[in-house]
Amino acid sequence: KQEVTQIPAALSVPEGENLVLNCSFTDSAIYNLQWFRQDPGKGLTSLLLIQSSQREQTSGRLNASLDKSSGRSTLYIAASQPGDSATYLCAVRPFGSGYSTLTFGKGTMLLVSP
């Protein structure tokens, strides 16, 4: 059974720092991996989707990488801002999963202080 782990569970950094969030998964047989952002008490917003054949995706200050063979992904946030404070969730779509079902990690809670 696919399991997704995110480390650290929580991270606090001062504004302006570059930071890396980690995600690992136990089964490399995946279609893709997604990073989501969740603000407190809110739904999820998709940030980046990486197909299994891709190595990375970029959107603005965000860069996500995927090493499928080792079961790892990282989300790099450049020049962090207080508005980046949120919980970041990683999810994979396993092979054989029906109709886009995803397996999520528990998330990393990020706090960026001014």
Place this chain on the structure above:
Amino acid sequence: SQTIHQWPATLVQPVGSPLSLECTVEGTSNPNLYWYRQAAGRGLQLLFYSVGIGQISSEVPQNLSASRPQDRQFILSSKKLLLSDSGFYLCAWSAGRGYTDTQYFGPGTRLTVL
């Protein structure tokens, strides 16, 4: 553009009472629909998904049920709530377009069972 609505936003119910949460999607047709639960200290757990009217797949056996009476309406129900049903319930939709399919989440319903 597509939008997804959930209501109510917050709900407090006694143990043993019934439950009905509603999710509707606008601006698309024949979406895949999903119900997730996010409990404290646990990751996002897929409860049900649906690929069409009247077609429901259950991922986790429990005292909850789901129905899809209309193309863009998804309902989560229970006849008798348990304390363990407390959590944050998220509805999501996707277009179902193969490997690049992305899920879009609603604002969520916070359910507290007392």
